[in-house]
Amino acid sequence: GAVVSQHPSWVICKSGTSVKIECRSLDFQATTMFWYRQFPKQSLMLMATSNEGSKATYEQGVEKDKFLINHASLTLSTLTVTSAHPEDSSFYICSARDAQGAFISPLHFGNGTRLTVT
Amino acid sequence: AQTVTQSQPEMSVQEAETVTLSCTYDTSESDYYLFWYKQPPSRQMILVIRQEAYKQQNATENRFSVNFQKAAKSFSLKISDSQLGDAAMYFCAYRSARAAGNKLTFGGGTRVLVKP
Numbered sequence: 001g002a003v004v005s006q007h008p009s010w011v012i013c014k015s016g017t018s019v020k021i022e023c024r025s026l027d028f029q030a031t032t033m034f035w036y037r038q039f040p041k042q043s044l045m046l047m048a049t050s051n052e053g054s055k056a057t058y059e060q061g062v063e064k065d066k067f068l069i070n071h072a073s074l075t076l077s078t079l080t081v082t083s084a085h086p087e088d089s090s091f092y093i094c095s096a097r098d099a100q101g102a103f104i105s106p107l108h109f110g111n112g113t114r115l116t117v118t
Numbered sequence: 119a120q121t122v123t124q125s126q127p128e129m130s131v132q133e134a135e136t137v138t139l140s141c142t143y144d145t146s147e148s149d150y151y152l153f154w155y156k157q158p159p160s161r162q163m164i165l166v167i168r169q170e171a172y173k174q175q176n177a178t179e180n181r182f183s184v185n186f187q188k189a190a191k192s193f194s195l196k197i198s199d200s201q202l203g204d205a206a207m208y209f210c211a212y213r214s215a216r217a218a219g220n221k222l223t224f225g226g227g228t229r230v231l232v233k234p
Contacts, residue, residue: 032220038161043209043224091161097220106153107222109163 002028004096006110013084013117021079021113023094029074030096034107035067038091047092050077074099084117091115120145120212124225131200132233138185139195139228141210149215152186152193153222158206166208169193171215197230205232 003026036044049057056069068080095107131137154166169177185194210225
């Protein structure tokens with residue numbers, strides 16, 4: 001089945017530094033990828049939609065300059081948390097849809113990245 | 119904007135018994151897709167079952183089945199013959215059928231506990 005690889009699976013960084021999270025579709029092409037954030041014991045909240053070759057679309061309330069998204073190829077999207085602060089600590093999950101698949105085809109999820117900012 | 123509501127924060131079921139999880143949603147669209155995802159402690163999102171809104175027949179996947187009531191905007195999940203491995207968070211999700219509406223909107227989740 002379709003696989004989405006997310007790296008790293010966990011990261012600890014110091015306040016003020018930047019962290020990059022990668023999301024790769026391993027065996028399919030994804031023109032669109034989605035970045036979600038999940039706080040402990042809560043649901044997944046969509047942060048932004050990553051579009052290959054164009055600017056990402058951010059959800060209301062998500063700071064574009066803080067959460068930089070780059071979708072430079074059909075198999076890779078990156079999320080960079082800039083100038084991270086403790087409140088950015090969370091679980092980040094990416095997902096992607098096979099561009100060749102039917103529209104009903106489900107999104108495939110990465111395993112997530114647990115970010116801890118100290 | 120679409121919203122998805124799961125009114126049960128937690129449900130407990132005895133092994134081999136049946137449990138039903140509730141989900142309601144709000145939308146002005148007529149064509150859309152609904153999903154149930156399972157998130158075990160590993161936090162990997164696993165698709166359990168999906169339903170196209172234009173289909174009247176309820177979807178079934180082995181021990182998992184849904185009761186889709188379009189007029190009531192209700193989409194419940196029934197887990198039959200519950201197993202210990204079914205213990206997880208379950209999320210109901212909505213996706214528009216519009217070409218630009220690929221994104222999933224999730225409900226708040228229901229934690230399922232399975233008692234041996």
